[in-house]
């Protein structure tokens with residue numbers, strides 16, 4: 001099975017620049033699908049540049065209806081239409097998005113070659129908005145100027161690791177099934193290999209996304225012990241007043257949330273143009289939380305690997 005990868009597509013707050021796109025994160029290899037979280041202006045460019053595949057992209061999750069988090073949908077939807085996409089797409093977003101996109105398509109008399117299913121996300125309480133055999137997506141309220149949600153994407157059932165030292169000579173097909181927790185029986189029903197004797201459970205993988213939001217301790221319960229927490233850090237703590245006024249967070253506050261929810265790793269993003277050298281955000285956060293990554297366009301993180309490692313060197 002492929003590891004789950006997170007690819008950063010956009011890192012800037014509010015407006016794009018020559019160097020940076022606005023918000024967008026791509027998750028790959030969830031049930032062999034790709035999922036996009038937020039879709040800032042022009043995001044189809046980094047999407048195609050950094051490994052996005054329009055036939056694999058099956059779900060898009062939008063946190064709120066500030067333009068830097070969804071306006072790129074128009075371009076992405078049209079690009080996929082031009083490329084001949086026929087695979088259906090599901091978009092999860094707070095109420096209002098379907099009307100906006102429908103109006104845009106109607107104005108240009110565009111009949112898409114694929115179907116879009118719009119799922120409206122409640123923004124006043126935490127709710128599971130998607131679930132299958134392997135993955136669950138929880139949407140939970142964030143504290144921002146308009147209704148906004150964060151997401152927690154969690155593995156429903158953790159995988160098991162095969163203990164190679166115990167299983168010399170066992171056929172690969174049996175190993176694959178035992179890693180999924182299945183005991184191997186002979187044709188007459190007698191037990192050949194018991195899964196738990198040859199495998200051990202791995203911690204379930206999870207990823208949480210908190211953007212845009214002011215510092216808000218109510219998110220801690222939804223982000224508890226995640227493998228990777230993405231938390232916005234639009235400002236530095238010296239700009240706390242500005243952060244409070246705009247209901248955004250500082251790098252220090254992002255680290256405080258990561259610490260309190262006992263995340264394994266923290267990914268900072270949604271940076272203000274005021275600080276072209278993003279190392280200042282990482283330095284501020286590291287004084288509180290040890291394992292910090294600074295989002296950068298094209299950055300790829302292997303979430304399975306992060307799940308087994310304690311800290312980012």
Ligand SMILES: [Zn+2]
Nearest residue numbers: 064066144212
């Ligand atoms: Zn916003």
